[in-house]
Amino acid sequence: MxxxxxxxxxxxxxxxxxxxxxxxxxxxxxxxxxxxxxxxxxxxxxxxxxxxxSKKAIHEGVARRLMGEVETAAETIVRRAEPATQRLRDLLTTIHRMNAERYVGDAKLHEMVAIAMEQSWDVCVAHFERITGMIGAVIADGKSGGEFNAPDVPLAATCTCTAMIHFFHPQLIAHVDEKPGPTIDQMIDFVLAALAPRSAPTPASPPANQR
Amino acid sequence: MxxxxxxxxxxxxxxxxxxxxxxxxxxxxxxxxxxxxxxxxxxxxxxxxxxxxSKKAIHEGVARRLMGEVETAAETIVRRAEPATQRLRDLLTTIHRMNAERYVGDAKLHEMVAIAMEQSWDVCVAHFERITGMIGAVIADGKSGGEFNAPDVPLAATCTCTAMIHFFHPQLIAHVDEKPGPTIDQMIDFVLAALAPRSAPTPASPPANQR
Known part of the structure; x- marks a missing residue:
């Protein structure tokens, strides 16, 4: 060709x-x-x-495009020259906002997502992995800069993603406002607390009063 | 009568x-x-x-019974004379296990849950509130005993519940094994880290080496 x-x-x-x-x-x-x-x-x-x-291949292509837009926005945030804490906060907020824009109040698009999760699970898993990888990249930066404590970065990233599922998952996101629960800012504070440096002092940590 | x-x-x-x-x-x-x-x-x-x-009233009664069994088991754990950390771990694990037993691999019961969430939302909300309340009771104990840092206990409880939704929600729990993500023990460790005492020392905290 x-x-x-x-x-x-x-x-x-x-x-x-x-x-x-x-x-x-x-x-x-x-x-x-x-x-x-x-x-x-x-x-x-x-x-x-x-x-x-096939129609399924077209459907997968559309799903990849919609997810790809979220990934592009996420990547832009990951690359910013900002503290990891700020980038992680923006990253989690942006994923929530973009998924909400895509999947809330649009029953037809919702149908498409449900079908993607049923029939094209590998496309969805690849998206989760890219998003989790970007969250991991920010956590790794924060770890090396002393902002975060994360002995196992991939594990911290997958726990962060799982903790935020209420705000990310197309089928849950639609009900965020009706369900009792924290706001996204409160939830991000909780996640940041899980990543905060521990209290036991180590030679590498700054004194407690400088944190 | x-x-x-x-x-x-x-x-x-x-x-x-x-x-x-x-x-x-x-x-x-x-x-x-x-x-x-x-x-x-x-x-x-x-x-x-x-x-x-009505049939709906019967359905609500059945849903309340199924949820009530989880609440009874949860209450037993809350009342134990054990450290809050251990009780919180057991509580979260038990809710996951009991929900999994009820709703995984039983498509018919799954249908019932989906209908409960659609048609008897108030019954579901009352259950969430009781479970969140029990999680809050354990967090409050852990806070007063110095095991946890939780300035706002109800907020910490609702964040804990939301962080665990992947392991609690009947419609997500069925896929826990297929989906990439942490194990329940890893997720509980992450939640416990979010509740761990902060690094800044306060007069009320024991020295770091005693924690």
Whole structure:
């Protein structure tokens, strides 16, 4: 394949996903057919199948795009030159806000997420792993700078993610406001307390009154 | 109503709930009718309606019973003469274990829970509040004994509950083993770290080497 043809293919795949996402939002995943997508794009279904071999593949592509946007925003925060505590707070808040924007009050998109979690579990797991990895990167920075105590960074990252699931999970997030529970800021304070330097002094720690 | 009549009524209500729970488990909530319950009890549906005015009321009674068993087990742990840290660990583990026993691998009971969360939200909220209250009681003990740092006990209790939701929630618990994430022991360690005494010394705290 020539470079131009490759570009064209990437571009066409992207266009199929944009149209598919719009239709999934408007008429729902179950009701959208590949023929509907083809019709909007003024092409034949066979042509759409040149880029995606099934409706499931299109669905996975749309899910990856939606999750990818969250990952891009998260990565920007991770790379900032700010204290780890501030970055972790922003990171957790941003994931919550972006997931809420995507999945609250949009029953059709909600349906799509439920299907992704059922049928494309590996796509979801890959997303969790990338998000947990970024949380881990910030915790590692905080650990080396003395802001956090985290003997096992990957474990601290997965516990942080699990502690925040009430604010991250598409199927729970919709009910955050109805359910009794902490605000996201209170929950982040709790997580930061779990990561705070311990009280037992070690030679590497600064004196307690400087913390 | 005489005392004997009252006892009889309590007993009959209990018997209806036991039969209903069995049928909900065997044939599912949706498919079970009040007539089915009456038939097993060899009485008329009208007689069942003397004790519960709707199928929904029976369903709520069954849900309260299932949740009540967890609350009773939790209360026993709260009252033990043991360090708060040990009691909190046992409490969180027991809630997870009992919820898992109730709701994992039992699709029919799972259906019942989903319906309870949709239609009898107040019953669920009352259960959360009792469980959170018990967690709070143990945290308060640990705070006064110097085991925990928790300036706001109800807030610490609701954060603890929220952090554990992955292990408590009937609809998440079923997937605990498939999903990447910490074990329950690791998660409890993380929560205990969030409740651990802070590093800044106060006159009331014992020296760091005694903690």
């Amino acid at each position: 020539t470079l131009a043809a490759e570009h064209l293919e990437v571009d066409m795949r992207e266009r199929v996903l944009v149209v598919a996402e719009r239709l999934f939002r408007e008429i729902g995943y179950q009701k959208t057919t590949v023929a509907d997508i083809a019709k909007v794009m003024r092409m034949s279904p066979a042509n759409v199948y040149r880029f995606f071999d | 005489t005392l004997a009549a009252e006892h009889l009524e309590v007993d009959m209500r209990e018997r209806v709930l036991v039969v209903a729970e069995r049928l909900f488990r065997e044939i599912g909530y949706q498919k079970t009718t009040v007539a089915d319950i009456a038939k097993v009890m060899r009485m008329s549906p009208a007689n069942v309606y003397r004790f519960f005015d």
